[in-house]
Amino acid sequence: MSMGHGGGGAPPVFRGVDIAAQKRRNAEAPEIPDLGKRVVALFRPYIWRLAFTGFLVVAGAAIAVVPPLLVERIFDDALFPTDGGPVDIPLLIRLVAGMIGLFLLSAALGVVQTYYTATIGNSVTGDLRVKLFDHLQAMELAFFTRTKTGVIQSRLQNDVGGVSGVLTNTVTSILGNLVTVVASLIAMILIDWRLTLIAVILMPFLVLVQRRVGQVRARIAGETQESLSELSAITQETLSVSGILLSKSFNRQRTESARYQDENRNQVRLQVRRAMSGQGFFAVVQVLMSSVPAVIYLVAGYLITGNADGTITAGTIVAFTTVQARLLMPLMGLMRVALDLQTSAALFARIFEYLDLKPAISDAPEAISVSQAPGPLGRVEFRDVVFRYPDAAAGARPTLDGVSFVADPGQHVAFVGPSGAGKTTVLYLTPRMYEASGGSVLFAGTDVRRLTQESIIDNVGIVSQETYLFHATIRENLRYAKPDATDEDLEAACRAANIHHIIERFENGYDTIVGERGYRLSGGEKQRIAIARVLLKDPPVLLLDEATSALDTVSERVVQEALDAAARGRTTLSIAHRLSTVIGADVIHVVDGGRIVESGTHAELIASDGLYAELAAQQLAASRILETEATDALGRRPTDHARRRGDRAPDQPAVVLTPTGPVRVPDEA
Template sequence: ASAVGVIPPLLVQRIFDDALFPIDGTPPDLRLLTVLVSVMIALFLLSAGLNVAQTWFTATVGNRVTGDLRTRLFDHLQAMELGFFTRTKTGVIQSRLQNDVGGVSGVLTNTVTSILGNAVTVIASLVAMILIDWRLTLIAVALMPFLIFVQRRVGQVRARIAGETQESLSELSAITQETLSVSGILLSKSFNRQRTESARFDAENDNQVHLQVRRAMSGQGFFAVVQVIMSSVPAVIYLVAGFLIAGGTGAITAGTIVAFTTVQARLLMPLMGLMRVALDVQTSSALFARIFEYLDLRPAIVDAPDALPVSAAPGPLGRIEFRDVEFRYPDAPAHARPTLDGVSFSVEPGQHVAFVGPSGAGKTTILYLTPRMYEASAG
């Protein structure tokens, strides 16, 4: 689709120089003009159809990749030990699963096609410009190295702001989950902390607004400069072409000037698109780092190398036995007694067992340490 879009400007040169205003001074060639215009319209239709197909394909693949990433992260977090969830706020986990994965969705959906399509357009446009007039091409691309250098610096700033923005979103999610849950509301009302919690949320919300504005504005000055430079190139081309024609240094026809400026105008959007994609990739690197920080976590409790798989048959299976089990939570004081000390019991398949004791005796801890031999929905 990108390659097809570069062909019409070349046809424009043929329309001007061969069909409308033949160099030999003959009347316009209406037959050739009809053929060239028909070809241009056909190319426009083909390009539009390809763009529709591309949108469907990229949306399907990109969103499936995003959905797969979200599912893998959810499954991985379910395998983490209980201590991870006692150390990590629920809102922070939810933010990683929703905000961070959602933040990279656009990059996964559009990056590949945007890079490929815009790169083809830029390369094809540059080739077409060289074929039309290499001298004008040198003038049009003179500032490209400087723009690329500035773009990299802007991308580094945006990546840092993106990381801070996601951290703030995590904190907002954590405050919301803690304060607006049933237990949070009861605690807030019992100790009359509504204003305090509102002030804490308002402060973080203001920080989020500030970061979002910074993120939106970062790079806007750079793209404004790029747009001004690229939009001014046709005017400079007209000036240079005038000097070349006046100096007699080369034959530049009206068709050459129109075709060149048409191709150069097509170079603006894909070039800015490539720069925006580069910035988006640099920005999303902060989000990917947060996602893979969780995917790279290794559960503290894993199956033994010789562990046997539990049968998928419904109903309780196997015999559970504790033999002189001792357990201490990682954050417990070193001088404190273990939560479980010398606990021994056995439970036969199908047997119901009740644990009785005062608060803090370790009843819940025993349940945490007891493996589930069947899914609740199976029987």
């Protein structure tokens, strides 16, 4: 049975999204005011080079019109003199030499023009790409949680790449072809105005048809770019390490291949439509323009027959048809450029649509640095904070509702509670990655809205449950936090994070490639490298977002020891599902339904017999079951197996979970 979508039937719906409807919406180019002016403004930094390029283009186009005029003299004055005399060899040599010289000069100007055109066009393209990338970097975190990574990548690569040719060639193409067309028309009028009228009589009609063709191509271009965005999104989702692991785990490779094939088939269809749109129009233009010389010969015959004044000669006809033939390519070039501009307008609109996005979180005009804040560095305070996610349904209960607490410098404040209670939101509001809907978040005694985002982030270190490592060496991943860190700094941070002895075992040590997202390392190793990276940053405030939730018991114990070392002397806000990791916190806040429902130390909360005590009882029961099963299966204590793992330094004793928390177990002789 085939697992693909198939070609017919209802439009596919994938992961809750009506793909066909979404494509129709996205393919429509947004209305961008002053689009033409904004595109022209991209060339402003290169105005002088552009002016010089324009001079080269005009000179080259003007030179290209002269040889046909020389042809008339070659025929009428040198080869077949009108006075009936012999061939004028000296004049013929001068005229031919002049033509060859003009060809050489035109070729030289063309090489220089190409260099400047390529330099300016690619520079503008690069500037646009960097401008878009920088703008996206400034967008708030919520933008990236609601937008596919592949779609963002497509805007940077496919859309900017799609306008690259226009930025590189349009200005010179318009200028060069326009000068050639004007010069050719002037030359044709000078040769014979009557023949010129016949040659250009259909041009207004062609311009009207060209505009209609351009509108069709612009619509197809928008659909093509949206299809490319979807292809990029599928590739990014499916061929990443996480994506390929997921598809293999559920044996969905055929489904993913079918999804890619469907979109690729759509992309091929659109590319063919895009390539063929307007080809019939250009074929008609080419036939008409190519047929003009035949009509000219016919009309010239009648004119010669009806006029004995000799104004139309063989040289006149040859020169006119030569100039007219040279009119075909620049005229079609202008029409193609006009179509390209109409087509690229959809792509420029997509790019400027992103550039026009306003970050939901930005620095206030009078924002100050954390170093200028009057309060103690490391103090974090929430005052009646309310928060709703931007895409929350109208009337939905807020994620946080009136949350208040204080974390003093050096204090460890933990947050526990059921999933979805709002714990992670508390952490991400602290460095202002999200904006509070109500109330105030204070950092160093100052509302974060009055502080610069950069200075807040400089004073905060984050260790999340999803550790992100680049496909680079351990050394490069560590120096992401502090580019100028010495090898001694790296080693000290890794020793503090309890990972140095592991790194030393690798064949390449700190130069070991960790693989995409660190997949060549174990979960515990990745987390300890992430901790070492934060230690290199040395922030006064540490945010721990369930940093050990994805680890096994042994790895959790080792990583927790590294976290404890990292937290010393710092304000620490931590979230944990496993209560054993926060038993030693100075204050534990229990969050439920977006509110803090209990606060106190571990002992106080156990004694109060509330939600915290209930969670602790559930975890203790689960821990006892696991210990019993492990003992029955292995015939030994789990700590015996833990010692053989070699996942801790030799001088570190094993740790087991007991009803009162983690307890160290000394090594047996």
